[in-house]
Amino acid sequence: MPIPRDNSAPLRTLLLVLAGVAPVVSFFLLGHGVLVAIAPLFLSHMLLLYPTLVANSQWLGPVFTSFETSAREVWITIDDGPSPAHTLRMLDVLQQFDARATFFVIGESAEKHPHLITEILTRGHSLANHTHTHPSRTFWCASARRIRREIDGCAEQLRSTPERPAQFFRAPAGMKNFFVHPALARRGLALVGWTVRGLDTVKQDAARVAERIEKRARPGAIILLHEAHHTDTHPEFQPLCLELTLQRLAARGYAFVIPRPEQLRR
C-alpha cells in the first residue's frame, strides 16, 4: 500500500541553506546598523520555526490532513493511550456505534499495558505510532538520533505484521522538525495530522467538544480525540467526548472507517 510521495526535499534544503547563509549576510550588514543586520537572521529563523511549530504545515514534508472518499465517512483517531482508565471504555463506545478507529499510542504506555494493545487489535481497530515517550515539549527540537529512537521504540510495541502494518505516525502536539520526514520516509511511515481536533485536552465540556467536531466534519475528515488525560479529576470526560462525537456524527449519517494509506491527502 504506497503512501503518497514526499516531494518536499528541495524546500527543506532551501530553508536550511537560508539558515546557513543568514549569519554571513548579517555579518556584512553590520555596518548598516544592528536592526538591519539581524533582520536576515530573524527572518531565516522564523522560516524554520513556522513549519516546525504549525502542526499541519506542509513545508517540511507531507502532513496528511484528510483522506479521499466518495462515501460519507470519517476517520476517528485517538491519541496518547493506551490507558487503564480509558481504553476499554473507549473500545466499548466504539463498538456501540460499529465504529473502527486508530489508536496513536505511546510506546512506553503500550509496553506497560500489553493487554490493552491486544484488546485494541482483537476488536478490529488499528495501532499507530505516537513516539515512545511522548516528549511534547522537546520533540520539535530533538536531534535526528533521538527522533529515530522515539519512532523505533514505539514501533516495537505495535505488533506490526505484513498483513497488518502500522504505517501511520503522529508527532506529539503535531510539532516536527527537519529530521522527522526523512526518518519516516525510510521506515515507510506517513505523518498524519488532522482535519478537526476536539480540543478535548483543554475544554471542560464534552458537548462543546462534540459540537466543535460536528461543525467541522466532512467526508474524508481525520478527527483527533485523546485518552489518558484527566484520569484522576474527571475520568468520565474523554470517553464521553468520544460517545457524544460518535452520536452526533452517526445522526448525520457518517460511518467511522480506517482509510488505506493511498487514500491520504494533504
Ligand SMILES: [Zn+2]
Ligand atoms: Zn499526544
